Amino acid sequence: MTKREKVLWVLAVFLLLVSLLSLTVVPGIRFSGVLALGLAGVCLLAVFLGRWAEKSRIGKWCQRIFLVGLSTVFLLFLLVEGLLLSHGERDNSALPADAVIVLGAGVNGETPSLILRSRIDAAAGYLKAHPDIPAVLSGGQGDGENITEAECMRRELTALGIDESRLLLENRSTSTAENFAFSKEVLRQAGIDPETAVVAVVTNDFHCFRAHLIAQRQGLTVLDIPAEVPWPLLNANYYVREFFALGKTLIFD
Numbered sequence: 417m418t419k420r421e422k423v424l425w426v427l428a429v430f431l432l433l434v435s436l437l438s439l440t441v442v443p444g445i446r447f448s449g450v451l452a453l454g455l456a457g458v459c460l461l462a463v464f465l466g467r468w469a470e471k472s473r474i475g476k477w478c479q480r481i482f483l484v485g486l487s488t489v490f491l492l493f494l495l496v497e498g499l500l501l502s503h504g505e506r507d508n509s510a511l512p513a514d515a516v517i518v519l520g521a522g523v524n525g526e527t528p529s530l531i532l533r534s535r536i537d538a539a540a541g542y543l544k545a546h547p548d549i550p551a552v553l554s555g556g557q558g559d560g561e562n563i564t565e566a567e568c569m570r571r572e573l574t575a576l577g578i579d580e581s582r583l584l585l586e587n588r589s590t591s592t593a594e595n596f597a598f599s600k601e602v603l604r605q606a607g608i609d610p611e612t613a614v615v616a617v618v619t620n621d622f623h624c625f626r627a628h629l630i631a632q633r634q635g636l637t638v639l640d641i642p643a644e645v646p647w648p649l650l651n652a653n654y655y656v657r658e659f660f661a662l663g664k665t666l667i668f669d
Contacts, residue, residue: 421466424459431456444530445653458486496659503628504621508639509542513549514613515606516542516641517599519592519627520555520565521620528568531620531645531654536569538643539618540576546616551578552602554586554595592627592665596634616641622654626662 417425431452438449465482468475518539521532528536543551553573555565564587574580586602589595600610614637619627621642631638645651 418466421463424463428456428459428463431459442649444647444650447657448653451656493659496662497655500622500625500655500658500662503625503640504623504642506624506640506642508616508641509545511616511639512546512614513616513639515549515603515608516546516551516616516618517595517638518551518553518569519595519617519619519623520553520569520589522558523561523563523565523568525560525562526568526571528572530647530650532565532568533572534620534643534645535618536572536576538641539569540573540578542616542618542641543573543578543582549616550582550584550606550608552584552586552599554589554599554602556587556589556594558590592623592630593634596631596636600634600636611635613637614639618643620645620654622651622658626658626665629662630665 435449435452435456438445438452462482465475465479469479516539518535521535522529523532539551543549551573553566553569555569557564561568564585566585566587570580570583570585573583584602584606586595586598589598603610603613603615615631616639617624617627617631618641621644624640624642628638628640645654
């Protein structure tokens with residue numbers, strides 16, 4: 417066994433351990449566990465291709481194609497993560513808007529998840545700084561949720577001192593695209609033209625780029641109001657996951 421193969425085997429075992437911990441012990445980073453499992457498979461594939469390349473001309477070509485593809489994906493990943501980070505770090509909290517849309521996230525029973533809590537806090541800060549505009553709370557009811565995400569946000573925001581009359585509920589959506597499509601209807605019913613209004617969109621920093629893209633596709637002019645997840649490990653998990661979610665959005669949404 418060559419030194420390179422030993423390194424790949426050690427890395428594969430390490431990634432398998434990370435995957436096991438992520439999937440069974442550490443809450444909230446299941447995606448990282450699945451990704452670590454996939455990367456362990458990539459390491460083992462690299463070992464196989466390396467041995468094949470030593471014995472076969474076809475194996476050498478397959479190894480080269482594999483390395484070029486892997487390098488391309490890695491460079492693309494760095495580029496996209498740079499875009500996500502730069503977009504998520506923008507501070508637009510001082511800029512005015514005609515309305516706010518707060519994008520929903522998971523609810524545990526009737527309690528906001530950590531992700532949703534961060535969005536609620538960011539929304540409360542923006543609404544207090546801009547007291548004359550309404551907010552659409554957008555999010556339906558999913559598995560494990562006893563109330564809609566919109567209702568959960570309404571309860572939490574009113575508890576934080578936001579006037580309930582400013583809060584408009586959109587409780588049908590199950591995706592970011594539906595968040596914006598259905599929220600536009602709510603804005604129209606409130607007398608706000610979504611085609612001409614400037615809308616402040618509250619979501620997490622890792623989600624800002626994709627949410628902005630989807631909103632623009634639906635004809636909205638938006639300001640990003642990023643909410644930061646307080647746990648660095650969890651935030652890193654979501655930033656990596658967003659790379660794949662963005663690919664899905666570009667192809668299917």
